[in-house]
Every structure is written in C-alpha cells, then in structure tokens.
Amino acid sequence: MKMAASCVCRAVLSQTLNRFRSVGRDLIRISALHRTHLDHSRESVTGKRSACWVKISRHESGRNFQNSQRGGGGVLWAAVAFSLFSNSDEDQRDEAQRKEDEMILLLKKAKLSLIRGQLQAASSLLHQAVALAHQTHNNQAIIYTYSLMANLAYVQGHLDQAEKLFKAAMSFMLSGGTPQDDNAVIEMSLKLATIYAEQNKTELAEHGFRFCMESLEAKLDKQKDVPAEEHTEEQEALRKETRLLLGLCLDSRARYRASTRHLNQAGQDYLNALNICRQEQGETHPQTLVLMSDLATILDLQGRHDDALVLVQQAMDLSRSAGHPDQHVLLGNLAGILLHKGQLDDSVRFYQEALSLARQAGDQEAVDRIQEGLKEVKKRREEEAAEE
Known part of the structure; x- marks a missing residue:
C-alpha cells in the first residue's frame, strides 16, 4: 500500500519537474495543469486487484443434495451459505469496479476539459471524481485528485481554496506513511x-521556502555519501529529480x-537555478x-x-538554434532591455518581432x-522630441 501511494506521489511530483521553469517578472508561463497526468492506467490509480470467485456448479449442487439424503446435509448447507456470501462479495466488488471505472472516466473528461x-x-468533473474516491476509501486516488483540484484552483486565482486542497492532499499523504522529506511532499x-507569497503572508512564505530548500539540500548531501559504484539507476533518477526540484525552489524563491525588491538575493537564486x-x-x-532571460531581467x-x-x-541565439517554443518571451525581454539602454529603434524592431510571434x-x-x-517606447520618443 505504501509503495502504491509512493507511485502516486511520484506522478504528482512529475507534474512539476517535467515543467522545471520560471515565471519571471515580465513573462507569461505555461500553467501547472499542462502537466497533469489524468490518463494513468487503472493500476496506477487504485492498485492491482485480484478476482478469485468460488462458484458451485449445478452438478455439484445435485451431488451435495444426494449426500444430504445420506446424512451429509451439513456439506450442502455449508456450500449454500458460502455461495450466498460469495455472491454478496462479488456484488460488492462489481460495485467497487463500477465506481472505479466511473472515476477514471471522470478524470479523462476533466483532462479533455482542461485541454479545451x-x-x-x-x-465540476474533478469534484465528482474525488467524491467517488472518498466513497471507495481510495486514499491514493484522493491524493491524486486533490492535487489536480488544487492546481486548478491556483490557476483560477482561488488561492484560499488551493491552499486548503494542497493541505488536504498532504494530510492524506503523511497519514498514509509518506515521509515528510519525500519530494512530492516538498513540492506541495x-x-x-508560493501561495503565501502571493497573499503577502511573508513569514509563512519564507518559512515554506526555507523548509523546502533545507530538506532538499539535506537529501542531496546524504546521496553524496553513497559511493559512485553503488549508485543504481533508481538512485540516479532520484538524485536528478531532487536537484531539479531544488532548482524549481530556487526559481520560485527568486x-x-x-x-x-531583494534583487541581489533574487539574482543569486536565479544564478544557482x-x-x-x-x-x-x-x-x-x-x-x-x-x-x-530571467536573470537578465x-x-x-x-x-x-x-x-x-x-x-x-546569448539566450536568444541559443533559442533560435534550438527552436525554443517561447521565443517571443525572450524577444520581449531583449526589447525591454534595449529600451532601458535608450536604443529605441532596436527596441521597436524586437518588440514587433515578438508581437508577431506572440x-x-x-x-x-x-x-x-x-x-x-511599444507604448513606453512611443512615450520615450515624445519626451526626447519635447526636450529638443
């Protein structure tokens, strides 16, 4: 059970690490929900189930009835009783399977709605899915769906609701045996x-960032103590995952x-990330x-x-050669820096290129x-013309 929960936690964590990115001051970013994996197999959501049914055939029932005529009635009644209990158990399993299938369908529909x-x-679909997860006491599905609901609430700007949902997901994870320094717990x-930072709850925000940073650095220090020849593929994957999460923490804190306006500290965090x-x-x-680009900002x-x-x-040159999907963001930053340097003609040229791509x-x-x-460039030109 603990291993299955850990797998779900990894799925939740991958939603962040696969999009290790920055949200800089002047930049638009891809939402957290672009990485929700709603199409997990049934096993990854609920764990494998076994179906071992005991049924009594008509031939066996007839034979048992004959035995009862010879004083073997106890065998018949035991078989009948077992059959009744088995049918009841089978009905319960069928109902659980029906709810599980319905929950998976709801999650798939939710994914389609997000794409659109x-x-x-x-x-609405996620609320229905989590209700089914509670009805079936499926803690892994509860954690998974709560995390999706929390991300969605955050994107919609419902910060108080997102906070409650993240806390609920973490509570189920910790009560299920997930360690406090598990990467999925740290990611939440x-x-x-980040929510506390947006709510101007300075003390809570700084405490949260500090907990994340210290926990990840301690894990990485422990991993350094393991001799290189003893590293397994799983350990290497965990090391990389932990470092990327540390980078994401640095990015968020920056x-x-x-x-x-703590620009020196922000610059150091961006550089480390x-x-x-x-x-x-x-x-x-x-x-x-x-x-x-963020560090340049x-x-x-x-x-x-x-x-x-x-x-x-340098970032622009690399982005052109690599086919960066957000070149317009980098071009916009480049144009803004040129504006501040007073190179207005170059600024307009790059702003227009960025506008077309955007x-x-x-x-x-x-x-x-x-x-x-572009309006700022126009204003600067008017000011320069007035001075002349």
Whole structure:
C-alpha cells in the first residue's frame, strides 16, 4: 500500500519537474495543469486487484443434495451459505469496479476539459471524481485528485481554496506513511509557500521556502555519501529529480525575492537555478534559456544593462538554434532591455518581432505586455522630441 501511494506521489511530483521553469517578472508561463497526468492506467490509480470467485456448479449442487439424503446435509448447507456470501462479495466488488471505472472516466473528461480551456467544467468533473474516491476509501486516488483540484484552483486565482486542497492532499499523504522529506511532499510545500507569497503572508512564505530548500539540500548531501559504484539507476533518477526540484525552489524563491525588491538575493537564486538546469538539462533546454532571460531581467533592474543585454542575447541565439517554443518571451525581454539602454529603434524592431510571434502562439498576455512596451517606447520618443 505504501509503495502504491509512493507511485502516486511520484506522478504528482512529475507534474512539476517535467515543467522545471520560471515565471519571471515580465513573462507569461505555461500553467501547472499542462502537466497533469489524468490518463494513468487503472493500476496506477487504485492498485492491482485480484478476482478469485468460488462458484458451485449445478452438478455439484445435485451431488451435495444426494449426500444430504445420506446424512451429509451439513456439506450442502455449508456450500449454500458460502455461495450466498460469495455472491454478496462479488456484488460488492462489481460495485467497487463500477465506481472505479466511473472515476477514471471522470478524470479523462476533466483532462479533455482542461485541454479545451473549460476550467469550470474540469472543476465540476474533478469534484465528482474525488467524491467517488472518498466513497471507495481510495486514499491514493484522493491524493491524486486533490492535487489536480488544487492546481486548478491556483490557476483560477482561488488561492484560499488551493491552499486548503494542497493541505488536504498532504494530510492524506503523511497519514498514509509518506515521509515528510519525500519530494512530492516538498513540492506541495513549495506550492503553499508560493501561495503565501502571493497573499503577502511573508513569514509563512519564507518559512515554506526555507523548509523546502533545507530538506532538499539535506537529501542531496546524504546521496553524496553513497559511493559512485553503488549508485543504481533508481538512485540516479532520484538524485536528478531532487536537484531539479531544488532548482524549481530556487526559481520560485527568486521570483518572490524580486517581487519584494531583494534583487541581489533574487539574482543569486536565479544564478544557482540556472547552473542546476544547465548541468541536469543542458545548455539549450527551454528552461535553461528562460532562466537566462530571467536573470537578465534582474540585472536590468539593477541597472546593469550591458550585462543583461549580453546574457539575453546569448539566450536568444541559443533559442533560435534550438527552436525554443517561447521565443517571443525572450524577444520581449531583449526589447525591454534595449529600451532601458535608450536604443529605441532596436527596441521597436524586437518588440514587433515578438508581437508577431506572440500572436502566432496565441499568447494574449504576452501580446498585452509587448504592446505596453511599444507604448513606453512611443512615450520615450515624445519626451526626447519635447526636450529638443
């Protein structure tokens, strides 16, 4: 049971690690729900079931009846009683199977609704699924569905509801024997810290980030003590997963620190996250490029425009060669830095290129931000003309 729960926790954790990315000050990002795995097999949600039924054939019943005529009635009644209990048990199993199948169907429908952007429909379907999970006392399914509901509530901006759902999921995980330093528990703790940061609950946010960082660093220190020749594939996968989660924590804390204008600390967190991403995912990985752009944004805010420009141009060159899916985001950052440097013509050129790509990608929020940047360029030009 504990192993099955751990598998579900891993599925929940993979929702974050597969999208190890940044949400920088001026950037639009992919929502957490893009990585929800709603189409798990039945075994991954509920665990394997055995079906061992005992049935009494008509021939056997007749023989038992003959035996009862010769004083063997006890055998008949035992068989009849067993048959009745077996049928009852089978009915219960059939009902449990029906509810399980219905729950899986609801999760699949919820996934389809999310893909279509029908968030209210997805929320309704997930509520129905979690009700079935409670009816069947399926803690693994409860944890899994609560985590999806929490992510959805967060995306919808319902922070109080998201907080309660994450706490509920964590409660079921911990009561089921999941260790407090399990990566899935830490990942949910990180989401709670992010929620507290958005709610301006400074003490809770800082405590949450500190717990996540210290727990992950302690795990990585323990893993270093294991001789290289004793490392298994599973241990290596866990090491990489833990480092990526540490990178995500650094990324999240950097955003929080930037929002509170602690730019030096934010820059250090971004740099550490960038180093982890480079080492684990490679120089041209989309997340590496996003982190380079985010770090450039911090440098720009610190007035280090030349350093910021070098870094974001490097990210742009790599993104073009690698076919980065969010080039318009990087171009927008590049245009903003050029604006701050006073290179207005170059800024407009890159803003327009970013605008075209953002429209092609259907990224309306990025479109809005780029248009704001173009308005700022226009304002700067008018100010310069007035001074002349």
